[in-house]
Amino acid sequence: MKTSRWHHLLFTVACGLALVQVSPAFAQNMDSDLRSRAQRAVDEGLHYLRGQQAADGSWSNSAGVTALALRGFLESHRGYDESDGAFITRPISFILAHVNDDGSISETNQNRNYNTAVAVVALKALNNPAYDDILRNAQRFLSGLQIDSEDGYEPDHAYYGGIGYGGDERPDLSNAYMAMEALRATALDPASPVWERALIFISRSQNRSESNDQEWAGNDGGFTYMPGFSPNGETGSYGGMTHAGLISLLFAGVDKNDPRIQAAYDWIRANYTLEENPGSIDNQGLYYYYTTFAKSMAAFGEAEITDTNGTVHNWRNDYANKILSLQRPDGSWVNEQSPRWWEGDANLITARMVIGLNLATR
Amino acid sequence: MKSLRREALSGAVAVVGFLVLAAFVQLPFDRESMAPSARLAMHAGAVTSTAWLWLANAAAYGLRRDLPTQLLVAAAAALATVALILATGPIDARSFGLGAGTFVLVACFAVALSGLEGVLQNRLLSTVALITVTSLLVAAPLWLGPVVESFAGAESLASWVLALSPFSYLAVLADFDFLRTSWFYEHSVLGSLRYRYPSAWMLTALYCTPVVVAVGLRLRSTRPRLRKMSQSMLAAKQL
Numbered sequence: 369m370k371t372s373r374w375h376h377l378l379f380t381v382a383c384g385l386a387l388v389q390v391s392p393a394f395a396q397n398m399d400s401d402l403r404s405r406a407q408r409a410v411d412e413g414l415h416y417l418r419g420q421q422a423a424d425g426s427w428s429n430s431a432g433v434t435a436l437a438l439r440g441f442l443e444s445h446r447g448y449d450e451s452d453g454a455f456i457t458r459p460i461s462f463i464l465a466h467v468n469d470d471g472s473i474s475e476t477n478q479n480r481n482y483n484t485a486v487a488v489v490a491l492k493a494l495n496n497p498a499y500d501d502i503l504r505n506a507q508r509f510l511s512g513l514q515i516d517s518e519d520g521y522e523p524d525h526a527y528y529g530g531i532g533y534g535g536d537e538r539p540d541l542s543n544a545y546m547a548m549e550a551l552r553a554t555a556l557d558p559a560s561p562v563w564e565r566a567l568i569f570i571s572r573s574q575n576r577s578e579s580n581d582q583e584w585a586g587n588d589g590g591f592t593y594m595p596g597f598s599p600n601g602e603t604g605s606y607g608g609m610t611h612a613g614l615i616s617l618l619f620a621g622v623d624k625n626d627p628r629i630q631a632a633y634d635w636i637r638a639n640y641t642l643e644e645n646p647g648s649i650d651n652q653g654l655y656y657y658y659t660t661f662a663k664s665m666a667a668f669g670e671a672e673i674t675d676t677n678g679t680v681h682n683w684r685n686d687y688a689n690k691i692l693s694l695q696r697p698d699g700s701w702v703n704e705q706s707p708r709w710w711e712g713d714a715n716l717i718t719a720r721m722v723i724g725l726n727l728a729t730r
Numbered sequence: 731m732k733s734l735r736r737e738a739l740s741g742a743v744a745v746v747g748f749l750v751l752a753a754f755v756q757l758p759f760d761r762e763s764m765a766p767s768a769r770l771a772m773h774a775g776a777v778t779s780t781a782w783l784w785l786a787n788a789a790a791y792g793l794r795r796d797l798p799t800q801l802l803v804a805a806a807a808a809l810a811t812v813a814l815i816l817a818t819g820p821i822d823a824r825s826f827g828l829g830a831g832t833f834v835l836v837a838c839f840a841v842a843l844s845g846l847e848g849v850l851q852n853r854l855l856s857t858v859a860l861i862t863v864t865s866l867l868v869a870a871p872l873w874l875g876p877v878v879e880s881f882a883g884a885e886s887l888a889s890w891v892l893a894l895s896p897f898s899y900l901a902v903l904a905d906f907d908f909l910r911t912s913w914f915y916e917h918s919v920l921g922s923l924r925y926r927y928p929s930a931w932m933l934t935a936l937y938c939t940p941v942v943v944a945v946g947l948r949l950r951s952t953r954p955r956l957r958k959m960s961q962s963m964l965a966a967k968q969l
Contacts, residue, residue: 476926478907535907537765597912599922707879708922
């Protein structure tokens with residue numbers, strides 16, 4: 369009897385230890401009540417998306433928006449997969465119907481990089497070997513979009529290593545980060561020259577003259593849209609792009625202690641807020657900022673961030689509180705201040721916020 | 731007085747033509763690293779503008795401003811587009827499409843000018859009016875962008891604004907997404923909204939319509955004359 373009690377006690381302690389092992393990854397330090405509310409908000413967002421889904425399974429008649437919404441379902445706490453029914457399998461069919469001969473996945477020529485990149489991440493999340501060929505071709509397509517010597521751009525050119533919308537025109541950090549997320553998801557060889565070239569472009573988008581050889585480079589450590597240009601005027605750093613830059617550096621395999629990452633992180637500390645997209649005009653790209661914020665903070669891997677005033681923030685709590693406060697009664701999110709960068713599309717923004725909350729509550 | 735006005739018109743058009751060419755040559759883009767599609771569209775745009783201005787001024791060069799002459803000049807502009815593309819870099823299937831596009835646009839503008847002259851009965855006024863309207867249409871993605879944005883970025887409205895600009899036609903033929911180039915992205919809100927370029931077929935049909943109507947009207951007006959001529963010849967034979 370005594371032995372049995374002893375075993376029981378040992379078993380209880382072992383279980384407790386196992387839980388302690390798991391809990392740090394379990395929505396690190398997020399308040400449990402807030403976590404429940406955030407998951408409920410995800411459910412409401414997904415419910416809204418279910419209601420907006422077209423008969424062919426798509427959202428907003430776009431492979432990109434469809435892929436983002438699909439990703440929202442797949443990564444949610446509900447753990448949806450292909451066995452859950454047509455609301456998951458039809459969007460997959462819609463995405464697959466837009467696979468092109470060149471490996472891209474897009475219904476339009478104008479956004480081939482974005483659409484392919486987000487479609488790759490969603491298809492990869494399905495973990496289905498049936499899509500391996502499609503993913504391999506898409507990976508080749510995305511790598512091929514990178515601007516390099518073969519396109520007539522030498523390493524000293526500001527465009528070198530960048531990726532644009534998918535035409536043969538200028539690259540930008542936003543497109544580059546999306547492509548890198550997809551290349552990372554499909555485990556592109558870390559030794560691939562794509563990463564090295566991308567790092568040159570990323571560094572040239574950062575306001576850090578020590579690692580940016582462009583004349584305009586400032587020194588606040590933040591990132592701008594592309595070398596020499598910000599939609600908010602001149603080459604100023606702003607929130608959405610600084611978080612995108614930080615993720616890009618991490619995707620490219622740069623160590624967390626690298627001065628480029630530290631400089632970006634310092635900019636984020638100095639401009640820590642969820643009330644606006646810091647550095648932007650009229651809150652343009654606000655929800656893009658929220659998305660990259662969640663992604664970069666999750667990828668950086670710290671539960672708390674101390675701003676330059678010394679205040680410690682639990683970014684998960686801050687993020688969830690803010691995103692929950694912006695949810696509309698129908699479960700959706702939309703940027704009511706500015707439709708730029710498609711932020712007037714409630715399907716797109718709802719999908720992005722669901723993805724962000726999934727990351728924060730994971 | 732009439733002659734003085736004609737001289738003034740010729741001079742003004744020649745100056746505008748010169749300015750268009752000068753602006754094209756002086757554009758601050760990096761020619762060496764210019765995207766292939768951008769090169770194609772820009773060259774076709776430069777030829778179209780100058781060809782049409784030259785055509786508007788055709789009388790000053792002793793050319794008739796009838797339909798066959800207009801079509802001939804449009805064909806010459808098409809050849810010039812292909813030749814310019816060939817002279818400045820590699821050529822591909824898009825170049826010939828752009829040649830055809832140049833032909834359609836030049837012919838369309840020429841016919842529109844003739845039609846306007848018929849209505850206004852004033853060559854100077856017609857030329858100035860058409861240049862002004864065309865310039866506004868070419869620049870529509872710039873100045874109508876805020877209107878599209880105020881409608882929460884309605885995709886169909888954005889596509890219509892794009893369709894208004896004759897440059898979109900050349901851009902579509904060149905597969906050139908000009909709204910996302912650095913300059914346009916900086917100066918037009920349209921590039922950051924959801925949009926879709928109209929199809930090349932739709933735009934071809936749009937710009938061909940005035941030309942087809944003009945050709946049809948001309949055939950209708952010449953047919954009775956031809957019939958009359960053949961009847962009188964027949965009567966003369968019988969006599």
